[in-house]
Amino acid sequence: MALQTEIASSGLSLAEQAYRTLRDRLIMLDIAPGDPLNEGQLAAEMGFGRTPLREALKRLETDHLVVSYPRRGTFATIVDITELAAISEVRQLLEPLAARKAALNTHPAVRAELEEVAAGLEALDAGRNRRELMEYDVEVHRLIYRAAGNRHLEESLVRLDNLATRIWCLVLDRLPAITEHIAEHVGLLQAILDGDAEGAAKLAAEHVRHFEQAVRAVL
Known part of the structure; x- marks a missing residue:
């Protein structure tokens, strides 16, 4: 992708x-x-x-x-690691909202795209280079934001995720394998497809928290 x-x-x-x-x-x-x-x-x-x-x-x-x-x-712009806490604070509020709204979106085209990406994630080769895995992570997030069906929410989250991704890229060489982080999307997408709004919101919040913890562990 x-x-x-x-x-x-x-x-x-x-x-x-x-x-x-x-x-x-x-x-x-x-x-x-x-x-x-x-x-x-x-x-x-x-x-x-x-x-x-x-x-x-x-x-x-x-x-x-x-x-x-x-x-x-x-x-x-310079990547400011000190912004991690502020970025994560807002994402902790908005990512669960987007996941919850995506789970309530029953539009057939949206669901078909979510199903396709979920299937791709389950078959994702852990041997892919980190750049490809990073791109996949970005695209999964953007898909969930689109599926939320709120343009203002989507735009806000894309901007925040962009800034978070720059921080991630900056410390990527110091991180252990990132496959587990990417694999968290499997459960999140499944909860969205199952229409489990609260479960999806919880998993989205955990994903943001795990990201911040992983970055802080190598700083």
Whole structure:
């Protein structure tokens, strides 16, 4: 489930494609914290014009993924480990809400997508490299947020999860195997598919708590 493949085949506007492509490069630390973002270089590299790229950069600044300085340019923001507690505090409130609402969503297309991803998780090869496992984790979270059916909740959670993922990527080499963390999604997705709203909410809260504990253990 490659992030870039999904974006390229989505039929989105160029500005939206540029935003999502840059966003995912920033959260996976393909663009390192503190690195400058040169518009001309990025436009040539990504195949987007400068106008959609500038629109993307404006949105990314709102997401706290880039920062612009007058006469200096635009840079990827530094990953601030001290923000972990604040990010987790809000996720502990919103992730269970999203999981609960996703469990109550009976739309056939939503359920079909959830079932497909759940089946993929159960067959997930633990031998995959960490980058692929990280991308899978991000996409599962985004699917649950979409399934919640509340655009404002989804947007808020995507932004928080993006910041949490950057922290995770920063300490990834110091973490033990992350397969167990990814596998927690199996039970969560099953609870959502079973319509177990309270069970899904509980598992979502535990998942956020386990993430924070895993990161703190290596700091």
